[in-house]
Amino acid sequence: MKKSVVFFEVEGGNDKGPDGHRKDTMPMVKALRARDWKADVVYYSDSEFDTLLKQIPDSYDAYVSRINPGHIPGGEQKYFQLLEKLNRSGVVGMPTPEAMVAFGAKDALVKLRDTDLVPSDTYVYYEPDDFRKSFPSVLSTGIRVLKQNRGSTGSGIWRLELINESPVEPGQPLPADTRIQCTEALDNHVEERSLGEFMEFCTQYLVGDSGMIVDMRYLPRIVEGEVRILFVGQTPIFVVHKKPAEGGFSATLFSGAQYTYDDPEKWSHLVDMFLKDLPEIRERLGGHDTPLIWTADFMLDNNPDGSDKYILGEINCSCVGFTSHLDRGIQDMVAEEIIRATTQKLV
Ligand SMILES: Nc1ncnc2c1ncn2[C@@H]1O[C@H](COP(=O)(O)OP(=O)(O)OP(=O)(O)O)[C@@H](O)[C@H]1O
Ligand SMILES: [Mg+2]
Numbered sequence: 064m065k066k067s068v069v070f071f072e073v074e075g076g077n078d079k080g081p082d083g084h085r086k087d088t089m090p091m092v093k094a095l096r097a098r099d100w101k102a103d104v105v106y107y108s109d110s111e112f113d114t115l116l117k118q119i120p121d122s123y124d125a126y127v128s129r130i131n132p133g134h135i136p137g138g139e140q141k142y143f144q145l146l147e148k149l150n151r152s153g154v155v156g157m158p159t160p161e162a163m164v165a166f167g168a169k170d171a172l173v174k175l176r177d178t179d180l181v182p183s184d185t186y187v188y189y190e191p192d193d194f195r196k197s198f199p200s201v202l203s204t205g206i207r208v209l210k211q212n213r214g215s216t217g218s219g220i221w222r223l224e225l226i227n228e229s230p231v232e233p234g235q236p237l238p239a240d241t242r243i244q245c246t247e248a249l250d251n252h253v254e255e256r257s258l259g260e261f262m263e264f265c266t267q268y269l270v271g272d273s274g275m276i277v278d279m280r281y282l283p284r285i286v287e288g289e290v291r292i293l294f295v296g297q298t299p300i301f302v303v304h305k306k307p308a309e310g311g312f313s314a315t316l317f318s319g320a321q322y323t324y325d326d327p328e329k330w331s332h333l334v335d336m337f338l339k340d341l342p343e344i345r346e347r348l349g350g351h352d353t354p355l356i357w358t359a360d361f362m363l364d365n366n367p368d369g370s371d372k373y374i375l376g377e378i379n380c381s382c383v384g385f386t387s388h389l390d391r392g393i394q395d396m397v398a399e400e401i402i403r404a405t406t407q408k409l410v
Contacts, residue, residue: 064409067101068401069123073130074106078382085129086386087394094398109141116148125155125405127355128163131382133213133273140272155408157401158380162351166380169212169277174347180340180375182364186278191266194276199236199258202243203229206281210377211268217248217315219268222281226255250318251311281312282374284363289314289376291360292327292334293385296400297341297353299327299334300385300393314360324387333361333373354380355400 070088072079080086084104095102103123105115107130119126126149132139143160150156158166165171173187186201188194201207202223211219226242239259246253256264268276288306292299301324308319316322327334337359345353357380361373385393 064406065101065122065124066099067103067123068095068125068127068405069119070102070104070127071107071130072104073108073135076134078384085382085384087384087389088129090389090394091127091397091401094394095401098398098402100398100402107135107142107145109135109137112141112145116145119149120152120154123154124409125157125401127157127401129382131215132163133215133381138271153409155405157355157404159351161349162354163381164273165348165351166354166357166378168273168275169210169214169377170275171348171378172277172279172375175344175375178340178343178347179372180344182280182374184280188276188278189269189274191269194265194269195262198262198278199239199241200234201278202241202258203231203235203237204233206283208279208281209265210277210279211265212273212275212277213268216317217250217313220248220313221261221265222246222248222312223261224281246312248313248315248318251308251313282362282364284365285312285314287363289320289360289362290330290333290373291358292330292337293356293358293383294353295356295393295396296404297338298396298400299338300396301325301388301391302327302330302334336373337361352404355404356380356383356385356397358383 072084078085082089088104092102092104132142135142146156146160150159170187172181172185175181176183176185206224209221209223214220224244226244231237237258241258243256243258243261244253245256245261265276268274286307288304291303293301304323305314306321307314311318314320357378359378360376362376364372364374366372
């Protein structure tokens, strides 16, 4: 073993600090160096593919991906190819591209819909035909949230509600001229459209390999806030309570939601429940190792007896940061986890 790790980033972008890196990247690099491991940051671009493929297996035991695949100019295909090839040549992937997709893509919800964590009426569309055929009948059952896969910070995440009383029975297809109120989670702005017009607009979310739309029941208790658990490996590190701005439904930061950070102990009922379910979740998502740094977001719903129920809204595992907690030494825990995972795989 070389005791050496490479971090991948892309150059530029508004997530970088004055040193050109994500603000929590160098702290992790330094934490590894303090433990006598070598650690470097490399900028990925498609034009560097051949060089990186040649050099990395000779110099590093493992990589840590700090790139949102949706943000690579020209698409994520080549980056995923590189990661796959590195994995095959024995470089430990944190995470592997398969795990990145399994945990991070929005259709993870649909793979978990037979569990208590996701409502059974949660659907995914990959093809425009399927979307056109199914969605008008789903929307007649109640208010829905459509989520595009590449969205982050609420972009392309829409809450959809009929403006007038439904002209059809629940479960029957709504006509294309049905007027709907569409609210985007990006900034809670509202547009009025016809169903047909809006669905045509949504076909952009279905383009390409990772194009998909997840269709989920609207959970009105989102106004009480969304709860995010941040994990390093399988250890819960902190919890963020994200309360949407007055009148909005979006818990994303730029929409004006209020964030409060808590220790996991304060949310032990939720954290313990999720940790208990984690082996089954991993199994259903393909049996991959949990990502190095990842988050799971929950919204409140009601059990039939009126007690609280937590519903999973999404998992993020690309580009999850912990700049809010650098002074709490999370970088040291991450470094320990990198060393543990790499050593376990390679020895
Ligand atoms: N089923 C739902 N019911 C109510 N609100 C929802 C639902 N799904 C999503 N939302 C709201 O929309 C916001 C954005 O949705 P989601 O987190 O799935 O998308 P995202 O754009 O990937 O966000 P992120 O930047 O957190 O990755 C959530 O923070 C939540 O406030
Ligand atoms: Mg989210």
